[in-house]
Amino acid sequence: MRGAAARPVEILLVEDSPGDVRLTREALREGKIRNHLSVVPDGVEALAFLRRAGRYAAAPRPDVILLDLNLPRKDGHAVLAEIKADERLRRVPVVVLTTSRDEQDVLRSYDLHANCYIAKPVDLDQFIAVVRSIEAFWLTIVTLPEE
Amino acid sequence: MTDPLAGPPAGQEQQETPTAADATEQARLLRQAEAAEAKFRGLLESAPDAVIITGGDGRIQLVNRQTEVLFGYAREELLGRPVETLIPARFRGGHVAQRARYQAHPQTRPMGIGMELFGRRKDGEEFPVEVSLSPMASEGRTLVTAIVRDITARKRAEAALRESEEGFRLLVEGVRDYAIIRLSPAGRVGSWNAGAERLFGYREDEILGASLARLYPPEDVARGRPDEELAEATTEGHYEEEGWRARRGGARFWAHVTVTTLRDEGGALRGYAKVVRDVTARMEAEDRLRLAAAELERQKAELARSNAELEQFAYVASHDLQEPLRMVASYTQLLQRRYRGRLDADADEFIAFAVDGATRMQQLIQDLLAYSRVGTRGRPFAPVDTGALVDGVLGDLAARLAETGGVVERGDLPVVTADPVQLRQVFQNLIDNALKYHGAAPPRAAITAERAGACWRFAVRDNGVGIAPEYAGRVFGLFQRLHTQADYPGTGIGLAICQKIVQRHGGRIWLESAPGRGTIFFFTLPVRQESAG
Numbered sequence: 001m002r003g004a005a006a007r008p009v010e011i012l013l014v015e016d017s018p019g020d021v022r023l024t025r026e027a028l029r030e031g032k033i034r035n036h037l038s039v040v041p042d043g044v045e046a047l048a049f050l051r052r053a054g055r056y057a058a059a060p061r062p063d064v065i066l067l068d069l070n071l072p073r074k075d076g077h078a079v080l081a082e083i084k085a086d087e088r089l090r091r092v093p094v095v096v097l098t099t100s101r102d103e104q105d106v107l108r109s110y111d112l113h114a115n116c117y118i119a120k121p122v123d124l125d126q127f128i129a130v131v132r133s134i135e136a137f138w139l140t141i142v143t144l145p146e147e
Numbered sequence: 148m149t150d151p152l153a154g155p156p157a158g159q160e161q162q163e164t165p166t167a168a169d170a171t172e173q174a175r176l177l178r179q180a181e182a183a184e185a186k187f188r189g190l191l192e193s194a195p196d197a198v199i200i201t202g203g204d205g206r207i208q209l210v211n212r213q214t215e216v217l218f219g220y221a222r223e224e225l226l227g228r229p230v231e232t233l234i235p236a237r238f239r240g241g242h243v244a245q246r247a248r249y250q251a252h253p254q255t256r257p258m259g260i261g262m263e264l265f266g267r268r269k270d271g272e273e274f275p276v277e278v279s280l281s282p283m284a285s286e287g288r289t290l291v292t293a294i295v296r297d298i299t300a301r302k303r304a305e306a307a308l309r310e311s312e313e314g315f316r317l318l319v320e321g322v323r324d325y326a327i328i329r330l331s332p333a334g335r336v337g338s339w340n341a342g343a344e345r346l347f348g349y350r351e352d353e354i355l356g357a358s359l360a361r362l363y364p365p366e367d368v369a370r371g372r373p374d375e376e377l378a379e380a381t382t383e384g385h386y387e388e389e390g391w392r393a394r395r396g397g398a399r400f401w402a403h404v405t406v407t408t409l410r411d412e413g414g415a416l417r418g419y420a421k422v423v424r425d426v427t428a429r430m431e432a433e434d435r436l437r438l439a440a441a442e443l444e445r446q447k448a449e450l451a452r453s454n455a456e457l458e459q460f461a462y463v464a465s466h467d468l469q470e471p472l473r474m475v476a477s478y479t480q481l482l483q484r485r486y487r488g489r490l491d492a493d494a495d496e497f498i499a500f501a502v503d504g505a506t507r508m509q510q511l512i513q514d515l516l517a518y519s520r521v522g523t524r525g526r527p528f529a530p531v532d533t534g535a536l537v538d539g540v541l542g543d544l545a546a547r548l549a550e551t552g553g554v555v556e557r558g559d560l561p562v563v564t565a566d567p568v569q570l571r572q573v574f575q576n577l578i579d580n581a582l583k584y585h586g587a588a589p590p591r592a593a594i595t596a597e598r599a600g601a602c603w604r605f606a607v608r609d610n611g612v613g614i615a616p617e618y619a620g621r622v623f624g625l626f627q628r629l630h631t632q633a634d635y636p637g638t639g640i641g642l643a644i645c646q647k648i649v650q651r652h653g654g655r656i657w658l659e660s661a662p663g664r665g666t667i668f669f670f671t672l673p674v675r676q677e678s679a680g
Contacts, residue, residue: 020473070470
């Protein structure tokens with residue numbers, strides 16, 4: 001339970017489409033919870049961010065990761081696998097947030113221990129509603145692990 | 148034979164008085180003679196054949212018991228009678244002449260060699276006989292002993308054998324589809340039937356005696372094949388193969404050949420029976436079948452490749468087309484939300500059209516994907532309880548039914564063999580249509596099934612607006628619609644998907660309708676055994 005002076009929730013969005021990034025930002029803005037959104041455009045950057053490597057030395061530790069699967073260089077499943085294999089990183093909940101409805105993608109994500117899988121709705125209103133549900137669930141209802 | 152009872156020859160002085168010893172000797176000689184005669188008579192009487200002794204005048208002097216039995220006379224009736232009595236009337240004249248010739252040159256021999264001889268019984272019945280004659284000299288004339296055997300049984304057996312052989316001959320001769328050839332131990336043609344003539348083109352008179360090699364193509368003769376065939380038949384007793392044979396004139400045909408070795412009871416080689424059949428037609432049919440099968444394999448591979456391409460395209464459509472589409476749809480919607488009323492009315496209208504177009508395009512792509520996946524993502528067939536399936540669909544529609552006041556009934560629905568997911572889609576689409584295209588009255592629909600021959604025929608009936616007959620075929624086309632989006636929204640792919648699914652199951656889909664009179668959609672599913680389809 002966070003107090004009023006608590007820091008804003010740190011969200012890491014791994015997403016290569018600027019359009020989708022902006023949409024997510026707009027959706028989060030409409031929500032009630034103070035949050036800070038970090039964005040990395042692909043899997044390699046995501047892992048560097050999480051490990052605070054190179055230019056990410058001062059990066060904040062995310063409270064939740066929103067992970068797209070369709071990423072250049074290293075795809076979402078590979079990133080997921082690495083995160084969940086890393087002792088220091090695997091506590092962070094990973095929400096796979098992707099356009100794919102493919103059964104194979106869903107199964108693979110859960111096999112790799114994604115915390116949940118959400119197929120992005122095509123409709124804007126629904127997308128906004130989903131993002132706010134993510135907020136509500138993962139950031140207020142769920143108890144997150146302390147650092 | 149001198150009469151032992153006769154006295155001493157005339158002129159011979161008999162000074163001695165007969166002694167007692169002489170009388171005993173005479174008695175002994177007499178008994179010896181009687182015994183010999185009895186023995187002779189015994190032999191005669193017990194003989195299995197008729198024995199008839201005739202004098203030079205042709206009159207019967209002696210007959211035995213068997214003669215009585217065979218000819219049906221008591222011997223007293225025969226003694227002294229002409230021997231012709233025992234012969235059918237028509238032969239008598241000739242017989243008299245033959246007797247005279249025999250008297251001139253008497254020999255022990257069978258009578259009438261090469262002639263059919265007949266005896267005649269007392270009651271007039273004739274029977275076939277075999278006769279052997281032997282002469283006996285007596286007092287200057289020749290007596291003839293005839294031994295007569297009734298050969299009725301033998302004649303009958305011979306006739307039966309001839310008939311049987313005739314039967315077999317007709318059998319072999321008559322067979323036209325198989326060449327049945329007898330070969331000598333040296334491999335020469337000994338018999339040739341109609342089938343052989345038909346198959347090989349040689350007439351019997353042209354081929355009898357010819358070597359087996361004549362039936363082979365020259366190159367096989369050069370390689371020694373005919374001899375190999377005979378050699379194998381001889382050692383194994385049997386030889387079977389399919390190979391080329393040659394007709395008269397050289398034309399080849401593909402033959403099925405069996406050769407069987409013929410041996411007598413002692414095991415000696417008597418020859419070979421060869422049966423040949425022209426199986427060219429069958430070989431050609433097999434070749435055609437092989438070609439057709441290869442073609443089928445090729446088509447299957449082609450189809451699989453085409454399907455794989457389609458699947459790949461569908462995947463690309465799903466992932467890569469969707470992305471930019473989402474951007475268009477989402478941002479136009481954002482514009483709508485953020486700026487409604489803050490730009491002019493035209494802008495609002497333009498944005499509204501853009502949003503509408505984008506969202507419809509998204510739906511179209513989803514539908515296209517669904518259509519393409521009917522084939523590429525079909526599941527194996529399994530038993531499906533259509534009653535439960537329909538109940539499930541109706542359950543999902545419960546809210547919609549409630550708000551439209553719609554009622555859907557279903558009759559008894561069978562268990563069928565189908566892809567459960569796809570069948571659900573069919574019912575979903577049809578029921579959806581039934582509820583969507585309603586007129587003023589609240590929608591009513593009924594789902595029934597009945598067995599029609601080898602199929603189940605399902606019917607989904609509604610009380611909606613109906614379909615004009617001229618459009619009845621078009622409704623199953625891709626993206627074909629009969630109404631505007633304003634009247635009834637939809638992409639026009641639902642029925643196309645239904646048709647593709649029903650066709651995948653081997654069934655048919657059609658409709659009966661009239662404007663304002665509602666519509667019935669029928670579709671059939673073949674009844675089939677459970678199997679992975």
